[in-house]
Structure formats: structure tokens, C-alpha cells
Amino acid sequence: ASIIGITKFLPSYPGFLFEHEVEGLLRVLEFKTRPLTVILGGAKSSSKLLLLKTFLKRADNILLGGILANTILQAQGIAVGRSRVDDEVMQEVKDLLLTDKKLHLPLDLKVARADLLTETGPIETRICAVGKVKDDEYIYDIGPETGTLFANIIAESKEIIWNGPMGVIEKKEFMPGTERVARAVADSGAYSVVGGGESVMALHKLGLSNNISHISTAGGAMLQFLSREPLPGVEALQIP
Numbered sequence: 001a002s003i004i005g006i007t008k009f010l011p012s013y014p015g016f017l018f019e020h021e022v023e024g025l026l027r028v029l030e031f032k033t034r035p036l037t038v039i040l041g042g043a044k045s046s047s048k049l050l051l052l053k054t055f056l057k058r059a060d061n062i063l064l065g066g067i068l069a070n071t072i073l074q075a076q077g078i079a080v081g082r083s084r085v086d087d088e089v090m091q092e093v094k095d096l097l098l099t100d101k102k103l104h105l106p107l108d109l110k111v112a113r114a115d116l117l118t119e120t121g122p123i124e125t126r127i128c129a130v131g132k133v134k135d136d137e138y139i140y141d142i143g144p145e146t147g148t149l150f151a152n153i154i155a156e157s158k159e160i161i162w163n164g165p166m167g168v169i170e171k172k173e174f175m176p177g178t179e180r181v182a183r184a185v186a187d188s189g190a191y192s193v194v195g196g197g198e199s200v201m202a203l204h205k206l207g208l209s210n211n212i213s214h215i216s217t218a219g220g221a222m223l224q225f226l227s228r229e230p231l232p233g234v235e236a237l238q239i240p
């Protein structure tokens with residue numbers, strides 16, 4: 001009723017936040033300035049995969065971390081130990097053009113033997129090259145070499161879309177990868193769009209929110225909007 005129903009009975013308009021979101025996001029869909037870099041991490045792989053597929057054609061760089069990266073590594077037959085992967089998208093990522101030069105997977109990783117769901121004490125961690133993760137280890141963050149690679153690419157970008165942390169930011173041991181990325185985005189001077197509950201939380205925690213051009217509060221709807229998927233509430237208001 002509140003999203004589309006009312007538009008059938010009354011002249012309807014977006015509120016200020018809605019309008020701000022649409023303007024902020026449309027700006028990156030104009031592809032005005034290049035290079036455009038898309039950074040994807042976090043947990044909900046299926047919604048991020050949609051964005052990955054959309055921008056594989058249009059972005060200049062795609063940087064991957066989080067569970068989507070784990071899943072793609074495993075799909076390529078690279079050892080990920082006990083790391084969380086997303087089986088639902090495993091087959092689909094196998095079919096992607098993963099050899100595309102613009103697609104950047106982690107080069108190194110921060111791993112631990114501890115299962116973070118049960119571990120409460122200090123965590124012993126290790127930096128290891130991709131392919132060297134042991135059977136009893138979990139990938140919890142990108143490594144420093146990857147951080148440098150990603151930061152360098154981000155520094156040269158003129159437009160940036162970022163959704164999803166690079167690792168398990170809830171534990172301080174696995175914050176550095178996301179912090180590197182966040183600082184690079186904030187320092188880039190690019191038109192930057194950041195969305196996703198945890199990604200935005202990381203920016204606030206680091207005190208970098210003011211250096212981001214557009215912070216989206218639209219969550220999954222942001223991903224859908226940027227992927228040009230229909231959104232009933234947007235369509236009802238006949239916004240482009």
C-alpha cells in the first residue's frame with residue numbers, strides 16, 4: 001500500500017531521502033568519468049553477483065573480497081580451506097569470464113584456524129598467498145599485498161561503487177583490509193557511492209563518512225537499481 005498502492009489514488013512524489021538516493025545513484029549510471037571501479041565484498045553473494053555481472057561490461061576495474069571472492073576462488077579450484085563460500089552461486093561464477101583482466105581477486109589473504117562463531121579470545125592469524133590456505137583454515141580478510149593493489153587501483157579511479165566489506169570487520173584482526181579500501185576510497189577524490197549496512201558502518205567507525213560522495217541507505221535496492229533491475233516503488237513514480 002505505501003510503496004505503490006497510494007500512487008494509484010493520489011498524485012505522488014518521492015520524499016527527500018528517496019530523491020537523494022535516486023540522484024546519487026543515477027550519477028554513476030551516466031558513466032561520465034572514467035575509470036570506474038566497482039568493489040564488492042561482504043556476505044550476500046547472489047545480490048552482489050548481479051552487480052558484478054552488470055558491471056563486468058561497463059566498469060574498468062572490479063575488486064573482489066569477502067565471500068564472493070572465496071566462492072570464485074573455490075570455483076576456480078583454488079584451496080579455500082573451511083572458508084565460507086556461497087554454494088548457491090558457485091555454478092554461476094564458474095561460467096563468468098573470470099579471466100577478464102579488469103577482474104581482481106585477492107593475491108594474498110589473512111587466515112585463521114579459529115571458527116569465529118565460537119571463538120571469543122584472541123585469534124592467531126596468518127598472512128598467506130592465494131592457493132596456500134590449509135584445510136583447517138578460514139579466510140577472514142584480504143592480505144596486505146591485495147590491500148596495496150586495491151588501494152592503487154582505487155587511487156586512480158574517478159568513479160567508485162563499493163558494497164560489502166573485504167573481511168569479517170566485526171573482529172579487529174580482520175578490519176585492516178576493509179580499512180585500506182575505505183581510506184583509499186575516501187582519499188581518492190573520485191565520485192564515490194558506498195552502500196550496505198556493514199560497509200557504511202565501517203565508514204562511520206573509521207570517521208570517513210564525510211569523504212564519500214553518496215552514502216546509500218537503500219541496501220539491496222541500491223544493488224538492484226544499479227543493475228537496472230525493476231523496482232516497483234521507483235517505477236510507480238515514473239523516475240527514469
Ligand code: ADP
Nearest residue numbers: 042043044066139140164167168196197198199
Ligand atoms: P553490506 O551490509 O555492506 O552489504 P553484507 O551484509 O553483504 O555487507 O556482508 C557483511 C558481512 O560479511 C560482515 O558481517 C562480515 O563479517 C561478512 N564477511 C566478509 N568477509 C567474510 C569472510 N571472508 N568470511 C566470513 N564472513 C565474511
Ligand code: MG
Nearest residue numbers: 196197198199
Ligand atoms: Mg549487511
